[in-house]
Amino acid sequence: MNYTTGTGDLQHWLVSEDGFRTEWLGKGEAVFSLGNGYMGLRSVTEEHYANEKRNSFVAGTFNKFAENEVTELPNAADILWMEFKLNGIRFDLTQGTILTYRRTLNLKKAELVREVTWQSPDGNVYDLTFRRFVSMAHLHVIAQRVTITPKQDSTLSLTSGINGQMTNSGVQHFLEGTKRLYDGRFMQQIQTTTESGIDFVFHSVHRFHQRESIEPMSIIKMDRRQIFFDYSDVRIPANETLTIEKYSTIFTSRDHDMTADTTEELASFALNATREVEAKGYDRLFADHVQAFDELVWSRTPITIRSKDMFDQLAIRFAQYHLAVMTPKHDNRMNIGAKGLSGEGYKGHTFWDSEIFILPYYTYTNPTIARSLLEYRYLSLPGAHRKANENGYDGAMFPWESAWLDDGEVTPIWGAADIVTGEATKIWSGFIEQHITSDIAFAAWQYYHVTGDQDFMDRYGYELLIDTAKFWASRLEWNESENRYEINQVVGPDEYKEHVNNNAFTNYTAHWNIQKAIEYVELLRREKPELYERLNEKLDLQATETRFHHVLDLIYLPQVREDGVLPQDDTYLQKEIIDLTKYKNQENVGSLFYDYNLEQVNEIQVSKQADVMILMYLLEDLFSAEIKRSNWEYYEPKTLHDSSLSLSTHSVLASDLGDQELAYDLFRRASEIDLGPNMKTSDAGIHAASLGGIWQAVINGFGGVRMTSGNLLISPMLPKAWDELRFPIAWKGETLDIWATHDQVTVTRRSPSTKPLVIEVYGEKQTILDTFTSEVLSV
């Protein structure tokens, strides 16, 4: 994969691949994936190749194949499918000769363009371009435009339509459904998910131009779960251009804005919408789309990195692009999947990735979206209660993996092969990776203090914070001999340690969660008696508060050793230390498991990802710079960064430790998870949390933006390679533009106000009315 500088306006906006190899299909499908939060499509080619992975997802449409299997986002019908025959030979880049080839994702316009000059095995030569976009303006619309310019008189035949035979790696989530052609042109397929009963309505229609609009010979066909046209005998004179447009729409009965009572009404609404879409035409649809994308992302949150390496600017835009196409901002019953909508990996489920890695981006740049994502968690309280109840606890025990609001836990139980026993490895996260609950509480608290959104707190935030704390209060285990509360038998963020006791991250954040809940219960009783009463009915606040007070100071918080190292858990520091060089230098993650099984890994001082380090990032006030450094020096060499969540966190922490060059190196490595030269990293989808992490590495790391105790801190420190960093942040309802160089930093309030704003710049409180400039200081 190469990245390319465009010229002029397009500088740092284009991600291109210059070569075609079927081994690389998965990478391109994921990193070029298109979407708009309502739907996401892997960027498969129109024509089929072996080992391709054709995926189209509609956010929030989870389905379960069988009672004992895990719910997942179903792979919907493929509407990108177009098979061309040119002078009788299938257009297939593995055959003949590729004379020129480039595929480019234009991040600014969110358009994918493939340009090929292909010499067919029969010697004929064709110029082809394939453009497509998934509209950010009209969430149900996918548009494709193909042009074919042969160098010699040619004949085209084309098969194109809707293919509902798609599965999730073999799992079929849809009933057979129905197919129908309308107006002799509009193909319709309706399929319903097998268990969740969601109707999907697909439409596709074609248009052909060659100097003027033409109507080729065609025959409509229906096969199993397929409806398509066979067009034949389309003549294209030498050096003339045939343009084929395909307009498709997807609607579902889960659509929020849909008032249809029946499948028929939905289908009829969708058909009419498709007629309008086609009438609008590609150019107008595209203009609407580009404008909507710009308003959502580029105009709202422009981030400029002037670097010696143009890759850095591209990397942050790539992250912003993908965050935009993966986020279901239109519907608070949905959240972000660990692979966005770009692959089957993690089944579309939501993890702590959303709150700890992605949410800060939205909290600081588009709080409306952040709020919608947090509302999803509030709306999932029934599932969290169910999980708590099933496990014998009180309050809200959020599922490690989350899908439908009321599902509760949806983590699969079996994973990869155990090389020792020959059996599948049991995945314990769904049972005992419990820190997700305080992660959500933390994110809600962070959102509130960054945005000042009191309405959110009144409606959802206080309840979330107290209900999660209730879970922790019930989860604690009394250790009589030590006279303390412990949290035993958990998995912390470092998933290479299972069934550990008193994982520092878990205990500290649980403690923090209860502490915040106590503050808020007191505040409510004092200042918001009505809300207190309402929540009291739901949460039994009096008894709850008593319990909180009882446990808080008895919770065991692992303490820093003399050498400054905070034990990750009760036993980590006593485990075997082995030479990890081989795995630290690995080409692909997870190579440790070629030599050890998980049970063995459990007994070694090796970490998958940040654990103690992320604690020191989130609750940064609790630990001195010196302690942070000691722990970095102890844990980082033992961390394989086998989770894509790890590198960006370490980059931010390296910035904190004042090592900008290390931070830069880690930022680059994080950016290369999806955008780097390893062609196999993204097959299962892009790494959503890492993309959020890249934004954090830039803004929270190099930009030095933090919120602690409700205060805004800004202390930019750029790496050598950068000359300049500019970015906006949202802060309590207004927007601040921050401009940092190696010499100075300027903070400008976009809407100057007479109400002074107090922030800390390099540790010094500053009061700002309009703009403020400081020298760069070391902190």
Next chain:
Amino acid sequence: MNYTTGTGDLQHWLVSEDGFRTEWLGKGEAVFSLGNGYMGLRSVTEEHYANEKRNSFVAGTFNKFAENEVTELPNAADILWMEFKLNGIRFDLTQGTILTYRRTLNLKKAELVREVTWQSPDGNVYDLTFRRFVSMAHLHVIAQRVTITPKQDSTLSLTSGINGQMTNSGVQHFLEGTKRLYDGRFMQQIQTTTESGIDFVFHSVHRFHQRESIEPMSIIKMDRRQIFFDYSDVRIPANETLTIEKYSTIFTSRDHDMTADTTEELASFALNATREVEAKGYDRLFADHVQAFDELVWSRTPITIRSKDMFDQLAIRFAQYHLAVMTPKHDNRMNIGAKGLSGEGYKGHTFWDSEIFILPYYTYTNPTIARSLLEYRYLSLPGAHRKANENGYDGAMFPWESAWLDDGEVTPIWGAADIVTGEATKIWSGFIEQHITSDIAFAAWQYYHVTGDQDFMDRYGYELLIDTAKFWASRLEWNESENRYEINQVVGPDEYKEHVNNNAFTNYTAHWNIQKAIEYVELLRREKPELYERLNEKLDLQATETRFHHVLDLIYLPQVREDGVLPQDDTYLQKEIIDLTKYKNQENVGSLFYDYNLEQVNEIQVSKQADVMILMYLLEDLFSAEIKRSNWEYYEPKTLHDSSLSLSTHSVLASDLGDQELAYDLFRRASEIDLGPNMKTSDAGIHAASLGGIWQAVINGFGGVRMTSGNLLISPMLPKAWDELRFPIAWKGETLDIWATHDQVTVTRRSPSTKPLVIEVYGEKQTILDTFTSEVLSV
């Protein structure tokens, strides 16, 4: 597709393709398909290509994806899958250069061999051979042997295992299941069908040789529904050969010979069996297989055609080969699917194809198998009663499409697109194509008279004949004004005419069925009082017989017009006549529907296939040669042969009419349905009925073998292209060898007997003790 003469022993035994094109994958997958009646595998390549269709079926394991969908034979896990990397480049014939290529199905040995010399895009050259067979000796076994001989020092990596992600065109019939590795080598995957609850147990194990046995570096992997090994870094010196063997087995809980009570027992049995299979090794397994295949087919039923065109000999062997690999001879709860086990077409369902087109082959060559197939129908009486009952009739109303014994009707309801309305076309066969019931009765009667198997009749045959007649007696509709019984609103064999009244084929065979039943009821009462009593209890014989007698002579039998034409139904002869030239000359079947929808076709004098003609073949006694000719001349020009059942029937009838050259032409066209140059005909699977029909065209047509009223008639008449035809037939427990040339015919009793055998040769009764030779006469 080319056919090739081998040399010496292999003459006329090899079907080869000499070129590789991904557009042709479907053809090769079907015509080269392997099997043993227990299972059938499409002959996909080891490595994946776009648009391939990987299918593995186990006979009789039907499953229904959803309540309102149709039961079908599920596509089981793919165990042929092997992906090679040679010096880091994927072995993929669409890339690099194919220096030599041949893929050959050896019909005699039932082995598939692919030999390729491939130049990789990096310039390296490799000789590869791929051999495989599905054992006829050990029904659960598939063995593969791959050799790789590089022209330069090379490194191989290989991914190979079991892939349970397969679907039937997107329909997943299996639950996720479990995976496990045993002994560090034996991969196991267990999957259970979702509705019918059949456990499938798959095992695969590899062996590597290079001068001696080697064990390459490997890692076991499990992915969703997949278990496989990644082998890496296998070094192959220049011009040395690496051999890889893969032994796989499939067992299911439906296996007849399986006594396992639990899935665990079955899995453990299967694992041990796989250990034994691997211990035996490829060569011994192969020898066992070749011997078993020879005993089943080639030694038992050798057919020699000495023709000016070697294709003719190949064609009959090709038919015999496929009939052997598709027929579940091991289990009378199963029958033959319309595509055998070679594709998803027709969902593995059994049609009249079994009785009218395929069964004569077994009745005349291997009666044990014919009996097992008829027992399937007997065992399906519960389903036939259910269908009768649901439709308000008595007796056994056999389903048009049949799967499980007690399913009753399983014909899908919706078919291809209606080009006029844009909707899917309704398939009426399952509702009103009712002649299947008399077809089954006819086949049982034919079997009895050819074999003399009285035990069959006593146990099953009489009951079948009477129970089917009971259905017809209840099905008849009284026409008061005409004073007759009619059968209205049916589909006859010609499926281009729906909802017709008094289809000649249906009425005549229903009449025949009742007539035979009357004979048998009388016979039982007279000669087998015990059996009569038993059946009387089941079938209420007294009332039934009364009803039979009442209706028989009142059944309306359409009568031949003055011009000798028998009306196909009440309205056919009044319909519009159009110029069918375009469709008679079509390249692919069904081209009529590019211009008309089924409703319009219904109003034209055009037939899909033989209808009146097949009646005149089955009940040949009822119609004079002159009438047969008149009807041929009227109907054949209106018949598009859009059904693969049509050409062979017409070939036999052309033989009857004394037009051997026309018969030969039709035989060739029938043979070319699968084996001909059109590369798209077999994508959905081979044409089982047509293969049975090819045997009939040869033996019943050119060989002139018939049974009428229990007597054997032999009147060979060879086409000009042939010099000689030799074949055996089974007749009432003994084997007759028939040798025909243009001059004379010799009939030899394989086991000479003192009990004289009376047969008709060219219309003359002959009594044979040992052998008999006649001149060829025109009849």
